[in-house]
Amino acid sequence: MITHQDTIIQNVFKQLDGLEKIDIYDILLKIETMLMDFKSPIQYEEIKKQIENNSINNISAVDGYGYCYLYDHCRYIKIYKIKTLLPDFLVGEYMYFITPWQLKLMEYTKENLKDFFKGNHLEAITLDFLKKYPPKSKNPVTGRLLLLELLDQIDPE
Known part of the structure; x- marks a missing residue:
């Protein structure tokens, strides 16, 4: 017979279905930590x-037209x-990235990613x-994002 605790654990694992173990x-x-x-x-x-409240700390205003x-x-x-005041279907989705080695926001495009990773240990990957x-x-x-899942699998050593 399945206990109440086992039922809760099953429900939690339904939410985790498909995630990598490290995640x-x-x-x-x-x-x-939160507990x-x-x-x-x-x-x-x-x-x-x-x-x-923690999520709000990760938001910054951008030039008065979005965040x-x-x-x-x-x-x-x-x-x-x-995120701008205009709907995404009109202006598209603006994505940017930074890395520990460079703190300037760069547009998240194929060319910028190639340029950024050029010459370091992640270039070939x-x-x-x-x-x-x-x-x-x-x-x-x-x-x-698949790129982040891939990079998470790379050991920094």
Whole structure:
């Protein structure tokens, strides 16, 4: 017979379906860290409020016509999106990136990625990836950019 706790664990794993193990470990670490700040029993609304407050800290105004926010990241690159007052279907989706080695926002395009990774240890991997996929390709299961998933699998050593 399945216990109540086993049912909860099954429901959690449904949410994690398709993610890499390393991403799941990161999520579990974040959950463990957050649990230290809350009293028992856990109240979902308190957790939701803290997550929303932390998300607001990742938003910056851009020239009075929109805002910039952290979209996704890995150890090698951070991707930002710019949201304007105009709908996306009129102006497109503006994506930019920075890296630990260069903190100037660059437009997230194939050419800029090739130029940036030229001459470093990730050049061959990123060139091969960009020959096969456009930079904005996403994993259909996780919705994450494929380039970031690839870069997450590379050991920095």
